[in-house]
Amino acid sequence: MPVGLQNPPSLGVPGKKRWAMVIDLRRCIGCMACVCADKAEYDVPLGVWRTIVKVRNTGKFPNTKRHFMPRLCNHCDNPPCVRNCPTEATYKHEDGFVLQRYERCIACRTCIAACPYNARHVLPRNRDRVKIGGVVDKCTFCNHRVEKGLVPACVQTCLGRSRIFGDLNDPDSEVSRLVARHSVVTLKPEKGTAPQVYYIKPDRVNTEQIFSQPKSYATKSDAAAFYRHNRGSKFFSGVL
């Protein structure tokens, strides 16, 4: 039985919703429209992301393939970030969302350390248009849209309909049908987090734990500049 959550896991509980996302990787074309939609919806600052699309190449020419892997908060049914938050700033909504109370967050980054999916980031303190800063932020499954009957911004904009969103507790929902009929995979199920983002046909290179720093020169220099720029900030202590 999970402990330290404000609401118990709702997956399979009658009368409750369990919002979840299915990502059909056969349909993802790596257009990054989801990333852009998310950036636009929340004015996500440069250098941090609520959702990303990982890209990995496998094989050698001519036998090669490029794999895309959209990633976001998995809105776990047993989220370690919630359990470890010292102020209950991160909490679990009864419908399964894992949300953030910015007014309570002290940015101790325990939740970032706890998340197995690298789904959290710190917002810069001074931002031009949005006042929220100096706190930890994450994907919310666009709960402000979902509560109004809309789908999340990334789902709305997905060109190939790769991202599908819905209530897993409703057996007639599209996500329920996809999860029932396809071989779906969740990320790091062995961590006991009960993640609620399901992938159809992911590649091994994108699901297995690997340690690979950015390889290309451009990426290395970008990363170096990023950390150099932020080194004075307390969130980037020069560990890398």
Place this chain on the structure above:
Amino acid sequence: MFEYMDFNIAPWGHEIVIYFFLIGAAAMTFVYAAAPAVFGNLFNGAAQSMVPFQKAGMIVALALLLICGPLLIMDLGQPSRFLYPIIYFHWTSPLSWGSLFLPLFGLCIIGFFVGLIKENQRLMRWNGILGSLLALSMPLYTGLDLMVHQSRELWSNPTIPVLFVILSISSGTAVTAVIQLARGQLDEKMVEFLHLFLYVALAVTLALFLAEWVVLNYGSGEKQMAWEVINKNFSFQYWVLTFLVGILVPLVLVATPKLGRNPKILTLAAVLGAVGAFSFREVLIYAGQLPMLYY
């Protein structure tokens, strides 16, 4: 061209490492200084040898705590909300418990100091007992703070809190020995007392170091990767500063019968042990974050 989205931050940096080290040193300094009042004539009055250190120990423990507290607060993204972990207490978060125990530990140091000045044995004893338990909780909670992260396999390990308590004995012994040597009060009895603690601490640290080595090499993929990261990115801190300088050399010094009881050699061994205590924590905290940073 898409790789630029892959980098994530390692959330905890050098502020946390320094804090973990200093709070451990403060905790054990308090335990040493409070030992005469807590243990009295138990164990043939061995703890009475620490009587000359009581006042200086309390001042140093308080000074270290006054560095630790602001350091931890300034590390927060929202320093003005530093009381929130107590106000919005979350019982499953070790950080909440630590935030609660930290000021209580400070109060015990002040209470003990007041008892010392007023020569009130009762006040000293109760503050000493409670303060020693809270002091023990300081390195324990910092280790627990890492242990509860099931996603970081290098940390999610029941030996980490024990290791941090043991490391705090090394660093606390170093603080005590340096101060007493500088004051010219490191007498034979005190050396014997500190020698015992340092010897046990270094021996247990070596055992835990070797246990960690086995676990990382025979463990899961992520643990093996952590071992690779340690050897690739932190080999100097791990093998030279932690293993050689921080464990092996001081252990040989304190294990050599006559040499180990020489006040200067004991102090040197304790300082080397403290170097190891710092770098061991540094490696564990940094390397624990890296294996899944690019996941």
